[in-house]
Every structure is written in structure tokens, then in C-alpha cells.
Amino acid sequence: MxxxxxxxxxxxxxxxxxxxxxxxxxxxxxxxxxxxxxxxxxxxxxxxxxxxxxxxxxxxxxxxxxxxxxxxxxxxxxxxxxxxxxxxxxxxxxxxxxxGRRLTRKILSRLVDPAQDPAAKLETAIRAHLYLTEVMLPWFYFSYMETKNLDKIQQKKSIESELATERMFIEILDEGKRQGVFRVADCVLTASVIKAMLQDWYLKRWKYTRRQVSVDDYAGFVIDFVESAIHAPLAKRPEEKGGQDGSRG
Amino acid sequence: MxxxxxxxxxxxxxxxxxxxxxxxxxxxxxxxxxxxxxxxxxxxxxxxxxxxxxxxxxxxxxxxxxxxxxxxxxxxxxxxxxxxxxxxxxxxxxxxxxxGRRLTRKILSRLVDPAQDPAAKLETAIRAHLYLTEVMLPWFYFSYMETKNLDKIQQKKSIESELATERMFIEILDEGKRQGVFRVADCVLTASVIKAMLQDWYLKRWKYTRRQVSVDDYAGFVIDFVESAIHAPLAKRPEEKGGQDGSRG
DNA sequence: CAATAAAAAACGAACGATCGTTCTATTTTT
DNA sequence: AAAAATAGAACGATCGTTCGTTTTTTATTG
Structure with a gap:
């Protein structure tokens, strides 16, 4: 496919x-x-x-x-x-x-497209992760909650998987920063909070179900929120202002 | 105090x-x-x-x-x-x-200042929550992980506490929106992702420890990130652009 | 096709270990 | 000496796991 x-x-x-x-x-x-x-x-x-x-x-x-x-x-x-x-x-x-890990790897590997520009890549990555966790919600919740009960080898794998996902976001952000389309103060921390937002979708699912927020609602919101944050001039850093209009195709 | x-x-x-x-x-x-x-x-x-x-x-x-x-x-x-x-x-x-719940309530109640403007309130709230979870990290992690093992009454209390925290952020965002200093598409979802970022601090503490990110580093980053997101014109909504310069005292 | 032998799968009682909890004896403090 | 606090053996329940038996499915034969 x-x-x-x-x-x-x-x-x-x-x-x-x-x-x-x-x-x-x-x-x-x-x-x-x-x-x-x-x-x-x-x-x-x-x-x-x-x-x-x-x-x-x-x-x-x-x-x-x-x-x-x-x-x-x-x-x-x-x-x-x-x-x-x-x-x-x-x-x-x-x-x-x-x-669960195999399934995650398999599905994600089908969805990356190196040809996209950073902004599109970011949107695809956010949406794909939310869709993935939505489809496999029981596993992601289980996996998160039971990590401490795994043996050391399996724990390592979990951590590695977590960091790999984060690294993907870091690379997208880095690329966008180099191309001048993103304004990111700290790519690692930014990737970290993006991941936190994605994680909330399966950790607090009851909340979103209760409020009738669909996975597409949430995906759209997170994408807009993140793009607003990284397209805007950095708050409290006047020396970095100017030369930014925030428009995209 | x-x-x-x-x-x-x-x-x-x-x-x-x-x-x-x-x-x-x-x-x-x-x-x-x-x-x-x-x-x-x-x-x-x-x-x-x-x-x-x-x-x-x-x-x-x-x-x-x-x-x-x-x-x-x-x-x-x-x-x-x-x-x-x-x-x-x-x-x-x-x-x-x-x-834990008592301690949380007690400490937080000492730190709210109704006289502050929304932007300052937001900063105070974010910082206070991060400080609180840092000081009581073992409890917050414990409380999060063991919720499902509590009886129904205690579970209700946990959910109520979670929603109360979120409500606080919603009110700050709402006030800022009314005053025109915040540009927020959806106050509830925005409060929700802010909470997710704050939660990451104690759920993924190993990651930040390993990277030598201090609680003040993280607080500063989250505050900047959120303010960038809600001060900027909303991405993909050209009809809402203009009349916004993003500067604050 | 019906009957039956062989293989595969499901069953559930039984075992030792460990759990939360109790209780009486002992030690420590007043 | 009295009161308060601690110690650790003992109890029944339940856990993960095993194993001989029974049931179900498949293959074979007349």
C-alpha cells in the first residue's frame, strides 16, 4: 500500500x-x-x-x-x-x-512518506499516531500501565520504542527548523510535549468519550495547537521576532 | 503566607x-x-x-x-x-x-491570586502545578497508577480532582479570551493538553532526569510553548488573522 | 456412509507457595 | 509494675501451575 x-x-x-x-x-x-x-x-x-x-x-x-x-x-x-x-x-x-509492538511497527512503517514537507510530515505523524492508539487503545493503555511489571529486557524494549517515536518527531522538527518553516526553541522538549499530548488520548480516553470528542476532532486540535506554537514568534524573546508570517500552503 | x-x-x-x-x-x-x-x-x-x-x-x-x-x-x-x-x-x-489529596488542595489553595491578569495567572498555575508534582512526585505517580485499584468512591474523588484542576485552566483561558489577550479556539481542549503536558513531568520523570532537564527548565518551556500557541493567529483560519501582535508586558 | 481408532484439545481437581490478616508472647517505654 | 508497642508464628484463602482424565475432532476402515 x-x-x-x-x-x-x-x-x-x-x-x-x-x-x-x-x-x-x-x-x-x-x-x-x-x-x-x-x-x-x-x-x-x-x-x-x-x-x-x-x-x-x-x-x-x-x-x-x-x-x-x-x-x-x-x-x-x-x-x-x-x-x-x-x-x-x-x-x-x-x-x-x-x-502490540510488532503491530505498531508494521502499521507506522507503512505511513511514513519522506517526500512530504516538514509541516505535512508533522501533521501526518500526529494523525497517524492518534489513529494508531485509537485502533489499539486497549493495548496501548495496557502496555503503559504494565511496563513496571515486565522483566528488564522487555522494559528496555518499551523505553526504546518510546524514544524512537519521540526521535521521529525530533527529526521532523529539526528539518522544519533548518528550512525555516518552524520556529522551535528546543526540538527535544517540543517533541516531548507533543508526545505527551498524543499519549493523553489513550490514557484519558474516558474524558474524551464523555465529552464526545472524536479522534479526528482531537487530531485536528492538536495539529492546530502545535502549529500555532511553532509558527509563532517565541514569547518573551524579542530578539527573535520579525520575518515570520505564519502562512502555509 | x-x-x-x-x-x-x-x-x-x-x-x-x-x-x-x-x-x-x-x-x-x-x-x-x-x-x-x-x-x-x-x-x-x-x-x-x-x-x-x-x-x-x-x-x-x-x-x-x-x-x-x-x-x-x-x-x-x-x-x-x-x-x-x-x-x-x-x-x-x-x-x-x-x-496526598489534602496536601495538594492545601498547597494549591495558598498559591492562587485572583488579582493577577490572565497571562500571569496561567504562568503561576503551570509553575505551581509542576512544582507541586515535583515535590510530591512519588504520590502523584502512585495515585495515577493505582486509580483503578481504588473503590468506586475513591475513584470518583480522583476523577473529580482531575477535572477540578482542568476547570481552573479552563477559567483562566476563558478570562483571557474575553479580555482579548488569548486567542483560544477551544478552551476545554486547550486546558486538556496543558494538563497532559504537566502530567508528563511526573509520568515520564526518568526521561527528564536522564536529560538533565530541571523542573524550572520544563516549567519555562511549557509556559513559552503554551503562550506561543495561544497568542498566535490560529493556523489555517485566515479569517481570524490580523490585529494581533503577540507582545506582552 | 457409518463405525471406530488415533490424535488433539479441553477439563478441573489437586499441589505447594504465598497472600492478607490475626493473635499471643515478648520487649520497650512510661 | 503498668501500659504501649513490637515481634513473628499460625490460619484460611487464593494464587500460579501441573497432570491424569474426559471430550471433541480427525483419519481410517469395512
């Missing part, structure tokens, strides 16, 4: 759903040593059920607090059946993390 | 430490029915020890995952001793939440 300047949320959702199945299959094949189920069709169906039920329960009460008996009850599978799909509770956690 | 236009972080810290002891005493007197310790001096010293140790352990592995034996070991108090200070693990959680 070709990357495009703008993609509707519905198109994005469809793209994600296809990748979702793909990822389950990859996970299954990689963990076939520890998974006792032989037939792919059976395994994929039940793995998806286990993953989704776990995400739901863990987002309600936390992964550690959720017992495997809770999971058994909610998923309609017996304890013995569950242990045919993973070797331990921690292994289940790792599989879920693994699937 | 009189509210002032600007207060250094060190002054703020001192103010907070005094209130901290005060709050422990209040908590002790209110829960005297369930606390088996008679002498205030002993109770206050050990309550503080229990609270701080709990916050440390819970921020490492989560409150539910932390066993009371962990707490016993880390605090150097026996199981029996611990249960002289609280009636159950959940009661301990509530006491900690209670102390």
Missing part, C-alpha cells in the same frame, strides 16, 4: 484489522515450541480470544491483580486449556507485548 | 515539607479509631515511614503486587507492628490517597 497525505480513520482501521490477524499468526509460529496446540485455525482463534480478554480484564483491574481464574471465567476456557496456549502468566504478558 | 507572583522551587519545597507533617497529624487524628498507637510522636514518625516506604515499593512494582511482607522488610517493622497503624491493606491505600 502506498503512503498517502491523508487517510480517513475508517481506512486506517481496516488496514489495522488485517495486520492484526497477520501478527497473531506470526506470534503463533514463533512460539510453537511452547504452545501445545497443533492446528493453526484453532490456535489463532483462541489466542485472539485470550489476548483480547486479558487486555479487557487487565485494563479494568491490572494484569497482576487479574488471576488466571478470572481469565478462565471471562474467556470461557478452562485452566488447562489456557496453559495449552502459553507456558506461564508472564509468558502471556510477553506475547501480548510482542504482538 | 501571601501568594506571590513567583516563588522559587526551594521556597515551594520548604512550604510543602511543613504541610506534609501537618497532614500526617490530621490523618492520625481522624483514623485514631483504627490506629492502635496511642502516642502521637510515635505514630507520626512511623506513619510517615510506612507511607514513604509504601510509595517507593508501589512505584517499583505496583501496590497490589507489593506484599505486606515486602513492606515489613523494607520498612523494618514487623507484620504486627504494621497492623497497629492500619486496619487493612486497602485502608493503607486510602490513607495515602487521602494525605
Amino acid at each position: 502506498e503512503p498517502r497525505d491523508s487517510m480517513s480513520f475508517d481506512e486506517f482501521k481496516q488496514l489495522a484489522m488485517v495486520s492484526m490477524e497477520e501478527m497473531c499468526r506470526e506470534i503463533f509460529k514463533e512460539n510453537q515450541a511452547s504452545i501445545k496446540i497443533k492446528k493453526e485455525a484453532v490456535a489463532l482463534k483462541n489466542l485472539a480470544r485470550i489476548f483480547n480478554t486479558t487486555l479487557r480484564l487487565a485494563n479494568e483491574k491490572g494484569f497482576q491483580t487479574m488471576s488466571l481464574r478470572d481469565l478462565s471465567r471471562a474467556s470461557g476456557m478452562s485452566m488447562g486449556a489456557l496453559y495449552s496456549y502459553f507456558s506461564s502468566k508472564e509468558a502471556l504478558l510477553e506475547m501480548i507485548q510482542n504482538r | 501571601e501568594p506571590r507572583d513567583s516563588m522559587s522551587f526551594d521556597e515551594f519545597k520548604q512550604l510543602a515539607m511543613v504541610s506534609m507533617e501537618e497532614m500526617c497529624r490530621e490523618i492520625f487524628k481522624e483514623n485514631q479509631a483504627s490506629i492502635k498507637i496511642k502516642k502521637e510522636a510515635v505514630a507520626l514518625k512511623n506513619l510517615a515511614r510506612i507511607f514513604n516506604t509504601t510509595l517507593r515499593l508501589a512505584n517499583e512494582k505496583g501496590f497490589q503486587t507489593m506484599s505486606l511482607r515486602d513492606l515489613s522488610r523494607a520498612s523494618g517493622m514487623s507484620m504486627g507492628a504494621l497492623y497497629s497503624y492500619f486496619s487493612s491493606k486497602e485502608a493503607l491505600l486510602e490513607m495515602i490517597q487521602n494525605r
